[in-house]
Amino acid sequence: MVALSQKFSTSSLKFIPKQFCQYHLQQIQFQTTQPFIPFSQLQNQRNLLESHLISTLNGCTSLAQIKQTHAYVIRKGLDQCCYILTKLVRILTKMGIPMDNYAKLVFDQVEYPNPFLWTALIRGYALQGHVKKSVCVYSCMREEGSLPVSFTFSALFKACCTVLDVNLGRQIHTQTILIGGFSSDLYVNNSLIDMYVKLGFLGCARKVFDELPEKDLISWTELIVAYAELGDMESAGELFDKLPIKDMVAWTAMVTGYAQNAKPREALEFFERMQNEGVETDEVTLVGVISACAQLGAAKYANWVRGIAENSGFDPTRCVVVGSALIDMYSKCGSVEDAYKVFEAMEERNVFSYSSMIAGFAMHGCAFAAFELFHEMLKTGIKPNRVTFIGVLTACSHTGMVEQGRQIFASMEEEFGVSPAVDHYACMVDLLGRAGCLEEALNLAETMPLEPNGGVWGALLGACRTYGNPDIAQIAANHLFELEPNAIGNYILLSNIYASAGRWNDVSTVRKLMREKGLRKNPACSWLEAKKGVIHEFFAGDMTNPRSGQMKQELEDLLNRLKALGYQPNMSSVAYDVNDEEKRRLLMAHSEKLALAFGLLTISADWPIKIMKNLRICEDCHLFMCGVSQITGRVIIVRDNLRFHHFQAGKCSCGNFW
DNA sequence: CTAGGGTTAG
Numbered sequence: 001m002v003a004l005s006q007k008f009s010t011s012s013l014k015f016i017p018k019q020f021c022q023y024h025l026q027q028i029q030f031q032t033t034q035p036f037i038p039f040s041q042l043q044n045q046r047n048l049l050e051s052h053l054i055s056t057l058n059g060c061t062s063l064a065q066i067k068q069t070h071a072y073v074i075r076k077g078l079d080q081c082c083y084i085l086t087k088l089v090r091i092l093t094k095m096g097i098p099m100d101n102y103a104k105l106v107f108d109q110v111e112y113p114n115p116f117l118w119t120a121l122i123r124g125y126a127l128q129g130h131v132k133k134s135v136c137v138y139s140c141m142r143e144e145g146s147l148p149v150s151f152t153f154s155a156l157f158k159a160c161c162t163v164l165d166v167n168l169g170r171q172i173h174t175q176t177i178l179i180g181g182f183s184s185d186l187y188v189n190n191s192l193i194d195m196y197v198k199l200g201f202l203g204c205a206r207k208v209f210d211e212l213p214e215k216d217l218i219s220w221t222e223l224i225v226a227y228a229e230l231g232d233m234e235s236a237g238e239l240f241d242k243l244p245i246k247d248m249v250a251w252t253a254m255v256t257g258y259a260q261n262a263k264p265r266e267a268l269e270f271f272e273r274m275q276n277e278g279v280e281t282d283e284v285t286l287v288g289v290i291s292a293c294a295q296l297g298a299a300k301y302a303n304w305v306r307g308i309a310e311n312s313g314f315d316p317t318r319c320v321v322v323g324s325a326l327i328d329m330y331s332k333c334g335s336v337e338d339a340y341k342v343f344e345a346m347e348e349r350n351v352f353s354y355s356s357m358i359a360g361f362a363m364h365g366c367a368f369a370a371f372e373l374f375h376e377m378l379k380t381g382i383k384p385n386r387v388t389f390i391g392v393l394t395a396c397s398h399t400g401m402v403e404q405g406r407q408i409f410a411s412m413e414e415e416f417g418v419s420p421a422v423d424h425y426a427c428m429v430d431l432l433g434r435a436g437c438l439e440e441a442l443n444l445a446e447t448m449p450l451e452p453n454g455g456v457w458g459a460l461l462g463a464c465r466t467y468g469n470p471d472i473a474q475i476a477a478n479h480l481f482e483l484e485p486n487a488i489g490n491y492i493l494l495s496n497i498y499a500s501a502g503r504w505n506d507v508s509t510v511r512k513l514m515r516e517k518g519l520r521k522n523p524a525c526s527w528l529e530a531k532k533g534v535i536h537e538f539f540a541g542d543m544t545n546p547r548s549g550q551m552k553q554e555l556e557d558l559l560n561r562l563k564a565l566g567y568q569p570n571m572s573s574v575a576y577d578v579n580d581e582e583k584r585r586l587l588m589a590h591s592e593k594l595a596l597a598f599g600l601l602t603i604s605a606d607w608p609i610k611i612m613k614n615l616r617i618c619e620d621c622h623l624f625m626c627g628v629s630q631i632t633g634r635v636i637i638v639r640d641n642l643r644f645h646h647f648q649a650g651k652c653s654c655g656n657f658w
Numbered sequence: 659c660t661a662g663g664g665t666t667a668g
Contacts, residue, residue, distance in 0.1 A: 151659035221661040458668030
C-alpha cells in the first residue's frame, strides 16, 4: 500500500495517534445508589438504546436533527460506539454534508475505529467525488492495521468509476488479491466487474466474471447490460438464455437493452414474454417499455402502456420517472395535448419532467408554450440543465425566434452556469440558418470555440437546402463528408441542392461519389396509422396497394381543386433532370402523398390523419398538405424524421420553419 | 455494500 499512500498526499488528513481517550473515563460513573443490575441485562439495555439511536438517525431529515441526535449519543456515553457512528457518517454522506465538515471530525474522536467506520468514511469521500482522499483514508486504515471488508472495496471501485481512473482501479484490484480472502467474494467481484464495464474494459470484466467460481444473478446481469450498452444484443441474449433463474432486473435489462438499441418491437416482445412468465413489473421496467412505445410512435401502443402503468401501481401522477417517460412518449406519438395532461396531473415534477415537456412543445411547434413552461420551471427553483436548453433553443429555431434564441444562448452560461456544448452551437447554427442568416450561421460554425461536429454542419446544410445556397452548402458538405463519410443523407441533400439550382453537372459528381463509396439511397417510406391502430406502409412510387387506382384518382382530384386556388407543384423538390411532366408525376407518387390519399379514403372525417415518414417531408408535399387541410377541413398530422407538422385549415404548426 | 431507469440534435 506504500505506493498508494505516496501517490496521494496525506497532508489534508491527519490521523492523530490514539491515546487513551479521556472522554472514556469521564463517562464512567459509579452510581452506588443504583440497585445491582446483572450484566446481561445491562447489555440488553445498551442494545435497546443503540437500536433506538439508529432508528432516530434514520429518521433525521436535517443537519440540525443530526446534531441533536449526535449530542444525545455523546451524553449517553456512546461516542466510541462504531456501530452508531458508522450510521451517523452514512447519513451525513447521504445528505451531502462535506466529509471534512463533520464526518471526519466525528471519526477523529474515535480511538479504535472498526473496519465499518473506516469504510463509511472511505465511501463518503468517494461518493462526494474526493477519490484521492478516499484512497488516502484506505492507506491510513491499512497502516493502522485494520483489515478491509468487502464493501470497502466496492466503495473504492465506485470511486474509480466516477473519476474514470482504470489504473487506480487495477491497483485496488491487485490489493484485493494481495490481502486474500476476497477472490471469490461476490460483493467485491461484482463491483469490480461493474467498474471494468463502466470504464469500457469489457474484456477485463469478462475475465473476472469467467474466473469467478460461483456467480450470482448480479454478476450475470452486469454482463448482460454491458453487452447491451455496446449494442451487442445477441451476446446479451445468449447470456440471458443461460441464466438458470431470471429476476425482474435481468428481464428489465433485456427490455431496456432492446429499447436503447432502437429495437422497440423486440423490447415489447420481451416484455410480453416477461409478463407471460409471471415476472413482476416495476417503474424501471415500465420506463423501458414506454421508451419502446415512444419509438413506435403509435397512439395504440401509447394508450396500452399507459394502462399498464396505471394498473401496476406506478401511476404517472405519483411516479416522476414514469410520468416523464409518458410525456416524452405522447409527444413522440403525436399528441402534445395528452403529454401535457400527464404533465399537469403530476404531483411532483423535476428537471426531467420539465425538459421533456419543453422538448415536446418544441417538437410540435408550440414555441410560446415551451417558453412559458421554461419560465414556470425557473420560478419553481428547478435548475435547467443542458438538455433543457436544447429544448428551449429548438423551440426558438422551429419558430424563427432568432432574438429570443440569442438571448437564451447568452444567458446559459451567465445566468445558469451551463456552458454551451457542441449541441447548443448546433442549435444556434440551426436557428440562424432556418431564419435565413446563412452567412452568420457559417461564421458561427467556423469560429465557435469547440470543434464543430456533424450536427453543426448538418444544420447548415439543411438551411442551404431551404434557401437554395449551393456555395455554402458545398463548404458544409465537405466537412460532413469527412466527419461522416457513410451518412447517405448528406450526399442526397447536397445533390438536391445542386438539382434545385439546375447545376446538373455537380449533381452527377455527387452521384458518382456515392457510387464510389457504395452508398445506396434509403427508400422513402411513410406509414399511416388507422383509427384502430393498424399501420399501413407506403413506399414512394409504389403502386402495389390494392386501392392504388382510387388513391391516384383522389390525388388528381385534389390537385385540380388546389390548382384552382393557385397551387403550383414545386418542381425544385425533384432531384432528377427530367421534363416537367415527369417531375409532376414523380411528385404525386411521394410516399406521404400516397399515405394521405389512403387516409382520406379510409378514415372518417372526425379523426385526424396521422402519417409518419422516415425522411424529411419535402417542400411540395408540405405545401400540398396545407392546401388539402384547407379544402377538406381535415386535420393532418405528419411526423417526419425531425418533428411534427399539424396541418389544419390551410396552415401548418411549423409555420414553414422545418 | 454489488445488477436494470426518464429528457437532447441536422
